């Protein structure tokens with residue numbers, strides 16, 4: 001191995017160009033590359049509270065929040081201390097620790113449908129494992145997902161609807177065998193009849209229906225009244241499991257996630273993002289009878305060298321404890337509402353009728369008129385306009401997701417001053433882009 005260090009003068013350095021030589025697209029996760037908004041990504045040096053700072057020291061009010069995890073804001077003192085203390089004691093042992101007990105116990109107390117949990121290292125891993133569990137439990141192979149919902153990048157889930165509405169789905173990425181794709185059926189969000197039709201065509205074959213209980217990966221699309229309840233009823237009539245992918249909504253919409261917020265209990269729940277407090281963690285949980293099918297109690301194999309990692313559980317536990325304090329979500333909602341109302345006022349003043357969806361601290365403005373209640377309506381958005389808006393906001397020191405079909409995340413660290421600045425930047429940006 002040749003040891004080397006790259007040395008450039010500050011001025012000559014272009015981190016992104018240089019990164020593109022060593023990482024595909026210069027990044028380790030595609031959306032970070034600014035592909036859908038153009039330009040070059042901000043290289044982050046550090047963060048504190050509601051702010052991130054780039055390598056040149058420029059400050060931005062951050063509404064990406066690492067795509068959701070940083071609900072307390074960045075470098076929260078208690079989380080930081082928990083990580084430091086854990087690091088002092090050892091980064092990883094590959095043996096049980098007390099914090100894994102503390103954390104899993106707290107999760108079962110907070111999330112209504114979850115009696116037992118398995119910790120993993122990412123949302124993708126949680127979904128992949130949860131599907132295996134659902135298939136084992138029901139002894140069926142087929143799964144149903146909704147167009148526009150994202151459940152990580154495992155083979156079975158990178159599938160898009162084919163042209164024949166009820167059959168012939170296609171892999172949405174090269175490298176996914178068609179043989180895998182054929183086990184994944186695609187339904188339409190907020191359209192219970194599309195799910196009913198799939199059950200009818202595939203009698204006794206469907207293991208589970210996966211859904212983001214509030215969909216945060218096609219912008220933000222909220223479930224219409226009765227949609228989740230109908231899914232629940234349909235699944236139990238058909239002997240399938242209902243899987244809520246709460247990787248975004250878990251500990252975001254309430255201390256008990258979307259299932260508590262909407263009062264609908266799924267059979268299996270997947271968690272991620274917030275649960276790691278910024279470190280890599282995922283989890284899946286269910287009632288005991290289902291979870292005890294997992295190895296070593298049951299025969300469904302799933303393992304992980306770094307699962308329940310001490311630093312990650314320390315960060316996660318410190319985060320969950322703060323969220324579980326009375327009044328946390330009320331305060332976060334009050335802040336978020338200031339922002340959402342401010343955006344609404346701005347649009348009114350400017351005579352714009354863009355669709356805007358929000359729930360608690362999640363929000364998304366779509367550059368399309370009218371309502372967005374479906375994937376088809378979401379994708380009508382003018383993504384070029386979003387790109388212009390994104391850059392106009394960034395220029396004014398507000399960091400939004402570099403893509404239209406993502407959420408804004410408000411954190412407990414956002415101050416009244418941040419909110420006021422953001423609302424002003426929103427007005428000026430919309431005015432600028434016309």
Ligand SMILES: *Cc1c(COP(=O)(O)O)cnc(C)c1O
Pocket residue numbers: 121122123124125127150151152153212216217245246247248272273282
């Ligand atoms: C982010 C996300 C995932 C994947 O989680 P990773 O930790 O990125 O693997 C799964 N489901 C939903 C709803 C997500 O938003």
